[in-house]
Amino acid sequence: MIPGTFEYHRPTTVESAVALLMQLGEDARPLAGGHSLIPLMKTRLAAPEHLVDLAAIEGLRRIEVVGDDVIIGAMTTQHSVIASALLAELVPILRETALVIADPQIRYKGTIGGNCANGDPGNDMPALMQCLGASYQLTGTGGSRQVPARDFYLGAYETALEPGEIVTEIRIPVPPAGHGYGYEKLKRKVGDYATAAAAVVITMAGGTCISASIGLTNVSETPLWASDSAGILVGSTLDAATVNAAVAAAEAITNPASDMRGPSEYRTKMAGIMLRRALDRARARATV
Amino acid sequence: MNEQVKIDTDRAERTEKLQGMGCKRKRVEDIRFTQGKGSYVDDLKLPGMLFGDFVRSPHAHARIVSIDTSRAKALPGVIAVLTAADLKPLGLHYMPTLAGDVQAVLAEHKVLFQNQEVAFVIAEDRYIASDATELVDVVYEALPCIVDPFKAMLPDAPILREDIQDKMVGAHGPRKHPNHIFEWQIGDKQATDDVFAKADVTIKEMLVDHRTHPSPLETCQSLASFDKVKGELTLWGTFQAPHVIRTVVSLISGLPEHKIHVIAPDIGGGFGNKVGAYAGYVCSVVGSIVLGVPVKWVEDRMENLSTTSFARDYHMTTELAATKDGKILGMRVHVLADHGAFDACADPSKWPAGFMNICTGSYDIPVAHLVVDGVYTNKASGGVAYRCSFRVTEAVFAIERAIEVLAQKLGMDAAELRIKNFIKAEQFPYHSALGWEYDSGDYHTAMKKAMDAIGYKALRAEQAEKREAFKRGETRELMGIGISFFTEIVGAGPAKNCDILGIAMFDSAEIRIHPTGSVIARMGTKSQGQGHETTYAQIIATELGIPADDIMIEEGNTDTAPYGLGTYGSRSTPVAGAATAVAARKIKAKAQMIAAHMLEVHEGDLEWDIDRFRVKGLPEKFKTMKEIAWSAYNAPPPNLEPGLEAVNYYEPPNMTYPFGAYFCIMDIDVDTGVAKTRRFYALDDCGTRINPMIIEGQVHGGLTEAFACAMGQEIRYDEMGNVMGASFMDFFLPTAVETPKWETDFTVTPSPHHPIGAKGVGESPHVGGVPCFSNAVNDAYAFLDAGHIQMPHDAWRLWKVGERLGLHG
Incomplete structure (x- = not known):
């Protein structure tokens, strides 16, 4: 050590x-x-x-609204994400997710940019960013470019970052007012990575789901954006049969390793259970 | 205020001022611990100090073809690299274990477990030492390994210990196979077999108490400093038994014992992990002797979890025979004990399986027979008592699980079955079928108090309703009620059957009252967090009438403390606590003579009153202990030597037998396998209670470790012998968030043979807690005919139970 x-x-x-x-x-x-x-x-x-x-660089710790997006500087700590009234109002799932990352001591140091950029499938923010349709600003010697979170992760610890590039900010489109959300994480203890976790954002209208996005944490080499699963939900009333089909679709794209958190088949099933529970919570929170 | 009230008030004030036995005195050591001012081995810095680090084997079983240290030695800052070839001429490539085996300090021809020590690099700092370990080139030739203890004695099993291959008689008798360590039998086999042949009902279950680790927060460490001019060695280390370590160092190094100074400074938890001797200790000593400068060794977390002593790994085939109305007639147990690569169990020498024969538990079982087979495997060695007296957690787990299996087979309530078979209060002292004499107990009273407190009947009714609701599909939660009624055996022990390397397991106290009436007292034990500085002072305060705040307790320095066997197996209070009381009473007897002289009365005319001797019938004529102390140095009576001090080496006449009744209410989410402890109630009877707050703290700590062991903590190996999850990422060390809320309670049944009636409590909650949690889990699934569910009960394993039972739809 x-x-x-x-x-x-x-x-x-x-x-x-x-x-x-x-x-x-x-x-x-x-x-x-x-x-x-x-x-x-x-x-x-x-x-x-x-x-x-990167700690001494000014300007990488900020949370602000620009147009329809929230911009979060890469060096913003998880603690600051939790403490932000702005985020709590506009993108409350960020706070819900940050609260289940590690413990308060680590959240004072750990940053949202580091969590997103490292490419560790165990990190919670990447799947959430995919769920939210966020993009990362990557800055290198030649300038900056935007890469969607859904295209950023190539493998375990492998990302779209080119040599010399760093993530400098995260841009999140503000979800529509009245959206429902939930981040559900199964872990063995405080500080652990997820056995499986699911991020869900939905919007409802007249009892029908009109949009849905789902991200899954730590059940593959990369975070997973479960677009097929989410697609099954859209247009439905989130009835049991539809939810079952969506859960099955989400489970189908997982490929978790067997580790001390449990064998692969368990972690796949837990991804499904977490999705089910996150969706329940999102539905309860959505303005119909 | 009338006269009597005035007297009572005065006496109450004087008693309170003492902060003696029975009061919730705050822990004096916490002043430094909570401010970060403790002094641990790794805080020590000596001029010129070097640092050692190990090269460790990546293989579980492999032949060492060659070791090339040249690249490491060439790294600037590296002072030396030791291998077995360097230690062999000194006879130190192997060291004796407490279990009568030998253990490799540095591997010679073979490695026998992953992370075994192969070479020791000594460098100017910790970083260089660590860098250099990567530059030692070792060529291995991998060999087939044994991970499953049930495969150890197969005819074609690879032979692990070639060093003792031809030695077919080990420290505990004949060996049946080169990978066999010992067979230990106790009880009446014939009578037991007869009972089983005729009994109405029998049960048989393989109960696995899986491998885990004591995992103290401070890892094992040492700092050796050899003075070449004086020929003296000073060794600081994380030693639960510093005096024994000094004797061992003397025996294996050849240095005279008086020229070895062993000092155990503050210790950050031990739980059995710091009883034994480790390669790191030996290598730091050899390094310092060879180089003439201090050498420090500090284990990291992965090394601690994967190399220094593990606990458990007992595979217990447990059988009970009973009548159809639930009277237990006999018990039969066979244990396959996986000791790893070397037999480095830390038990009293004559007890290869510790006190496993306490496995008849709290029940009046007429006959029993126990066989334990110890085997070698390619895993780290150990088998230490993790927060318990020797193998008592294993023993209690066996009986407390087995009795639940029996209850289920009989269709009886598990509490009722226990009550029916309890040893009755009037049967004490009770002679158990496997050879122990239980000193005291009142099990029925404790059980009744516990069942009333928890509301047992109502809980069973609630459980019955929940089960119906589950069957109807209205809930996905299962409710379990866990019970454990344990009897511990602590305070080793009587010289007739307890010794370590031939040294009887007494303990000691030396008390000196200074002229001004303050006290220094030293014991042969060594606190690792138990609060000895607080509680020993409370015993002396009550015995001698001196405020606890005026009493300083010292332990851990072998030059100044009297010889003792150390702190483990809940022996400090039963043995050194007794020595403390006896030494104090010697002082008190002398004080009485001095007081008689001062008051010019006969000794017999005096009576003790809290903090003074007073003349019977004349309470205004008295001398306080403080006044007596001054007189002892100033004007002692003629024919009496000056001073006021005493020493006692206490050899206990028997063990003490704390007991308790525990209940756990658990709710299990069938879909995730996550188990939530709703309530945990622990009633402990540890005899006389010295400090209720410390007892409560000990119970909280022991229960937390029991919770960990039962619910997820394990040291696991894959089939190649790779140790899995040896870091706190995977090894389950519960935080305050996961830890259930504990409810504590007590009864008091004093030990009849202990000077103050105390029994020891630090380990009871662990011993009683593990089966209680496991019983709660098993009880939750019992109505679904799940069969016995093995520990650890982490979420994925419970989910698998649900899969097996078809509960997931």
Whole structure:
């Protein structure tokens, strides 16, 4: 549990951070809250020779509304997400999700950008961002580009980030007023990654589901956007048969590893159960 | 105010001032612990100190073809790299275990479990040492391994311990197979078999108490400093038994015992993990002796969970025979004990399976027979008593699960069946079929109090309704009621049957009153968080009439503390607590002589009154202990030596037998397998209660660890012998969020042979708690004919039970 030797860098601008990362190449890793990377370094599963700490960069910690979107700076901590009245009003599922990440001490350090950018299938925010249709602003030496969360994750710890690029902000389209939402997470204890978790956002009109989006956490190598499952819900009254069909469709796209949280078949079934429960809550919350 | 009220008030005030036995005195050690001012081994820094780290085997079983340390030695900052080849000339490549086996310090020809110690790198700092471990090149030739203990003694099983392959008689008798360690039998086989042959009803169940780990928050660590000029070794370490460690170090190093100073500073939890001797201790000592500078070794979390002593791994085929109306006639148990690669159990020497023969529990079972077979496997060694007296958790789990299985077969209520078979209060001292003499108990009273408190009848009625609702599809929750009525055996122990490496398991106290009436007292035990500095002072306060705040307790330094066997198996209060009372009484006897001299009366004319001797019939004529202390140094009576101190080495005449009645109400979500503890009620009888608040804290802690073990904590191996989940990410250490709320209660049945009637309590909640949780889970599924459900009861395993029973639609 002793990390290897590394150089520590603390740039104060995004430009200098990405320049450093570009220059240092594959031996460098950006450091946000550190709660994924540092445990990997302690077990030497990761041994970067350079850490580029993003903590001193001004402007990466902000939550604001721009047009129809909420913009969250990548270095915004989970604690700040939870504390934001703005987010609680406009995108309340963010708060619900952040509250089941780790524990308060970790949430004071852990960042939403780090959670999204690391590509760890166990992280909770990626599936939520897919559910919400969020996009990430990736900044490199050549400038910035937007990548939808639904296209960002390529494999376990593999993302669309190019060498030298970092996630600088997250852009979330504000869900319609009256939407229903739920993030349901099964975990063994506080601080654990999900055995399975589901994020659901729906809108209802006259008792009919008119839009639905579903994200699934930690049941594959990447977060899963369950578009087929959500599609089954749209146009229905969320009757039992439809929900069963949607759950089956969601279970069908999972491919969880067997680990100490349970065998693969259990985690698949739990993804279905979490979806069912998140949907129940979303329906109860939606303005009909 | 009339005279009598005035006297009563005065006496009450004086008693309160003492903060003696029975009062909820706040823990004095918490002042430093809660401020981060404790001093643990890893806080110690000595000039020139070096750090050691291990190269560990990635294989569970492999031949070592070669070890090349040259790249590691070339790394700047690396001072030395030790291998078995370096230790062998010193005779230190193996060390003796407490169980009569030997254990490799550094692997010589073979590795026998994953993460076994292969080389020890010593460097200028912890980081360089860790870097250098990656530069030691070891070539292994993998061998087939044994993970399942049931395969250990197959004819074609690979032979694990080639070092003792030809030694077919081990420390505990003949070995049946090269992978066999011992067979231990007790009880009357013939009589037991006869009872089973004729009984109306018998049950037989394989009960697995799975492998887990004591996992103290502070890992095992040591700091050795050898003074080459004086030829003296100072060894700081996480030692539950520092005096024994000193003796062992002397025996294996050849250094004279008086030139070894073993110091156990503050310890961050032990739970049995810190009783044994480990390779890291030996390597830090050898490193310091060879290099002449201090060498520190600090285990990390993964090393702790995967290498230093595990607990349990008992596979218990448990049988009961009974009449059809529920009178238990006999018990038969066979245990297959998986000890890992070396037999490093920490039991009293004559007890290879600890006190497993307490397995007849709280019941009057006329005959019983127990056989334990210990085997070697390719797993870490150990088998320590994790928050229990030796193998008592296993024993209590066997009887308390088995009695529920029997109740179900008989169609009887599980509480009623227990009550029917309890040893009656008038049967104490009770001689059990497997050889123990239970000192005292009143089980019926405790059980009744517990059942009334929990509202047992109403709970069963609620459960019956819930079961019907479940069958009708109105709920997806199952309700379980867990019961456990345990009897512990703690306070090892009498010299006739308890020793460690030949040293009788006494313990000791040395008390000195200073001229001004304050006290220093030293014991042979060693607190790891139990609150000894608080509770021993309370015993002395009551015995000697000196305020507990004026009494300092010291433990852990072998130069200053009297020899003792240490703290584990709930022995501190039963043994050293008794020594404390006896030593105090010696002082009191001398104080009485001094008081008589001061008051110019005959000793017999004096009586003790809280904090003073007073003249009978003349309460205004008295001398307080404080005044007596001054006189002891200032003007002692003629023919009496000055000073006021005493020492006692206490050899207990018997063990003590705490007991308790526990109830757990659990609701299980069938669809996820998640079990929620709705209520947990724990009634403990530990005899005389020294500090009710500390008892409550001990019960909370023990129950929390019981909850962990029953509900998910485990050390698991895959079929290649890879240890799974050896970090706190996977190893279930419950936080305050998961931990149920505990309700505590008590009865008091003092031990008749203990000077203050106390019995020990730290481990009871663990021992009683594990089967209580497991019984709650099993009870929840019992009406569905689930059969016995093995621990640990984590969510996925309970979900699998639901799958098996077709509960998921």
